[in-house]
Amino acid sequence: MKPVRTLILAACVGASLATVAGCSVIRGQESVSSYADDASITAEVKAKLIDSKAVDGGAVNVQTMHGEVALSGFAKSTTERDRAGQ
Template structure:
């Protein structure tokens, strides 16, 4: 009985892996997708905790460990601070800072 449950669980996992899941363009594995989602979540959480950065005005996307920041900042200091937070986040390979400073 126990072996049957394990066999069924493994079969389901293999079927899931073979069929695929929500892997986006240019991502080669489910693991990369999960890692990128984790990085994005970590950066967004750090933004939400930091009073110097507007988490609602800055967007975060991650692809293969490269974080892209976009949106609007109130100052160049906020833009730089957001980039620093992203760079200091575990798993980030590089940061593309496309944040626009509002005039």
């Protein structure tokens, strides 16, 4: 009976550690507010790209880390690429 109890205890500890690790802030952010600020910037940039007539906003991925925006994706021309970066 004792090995079963030890096995159950080990499983519970493992599940607890996995849960705690899942609650940590992701992507190397130092705080939840920093993550929220980056998400807000990403949403604002993505909205401007989608509203733009000069850029296919659906073809551009936007990622923000520590306030720095990175764009990736495909542009039909160098002009469209340059417009996306403005």
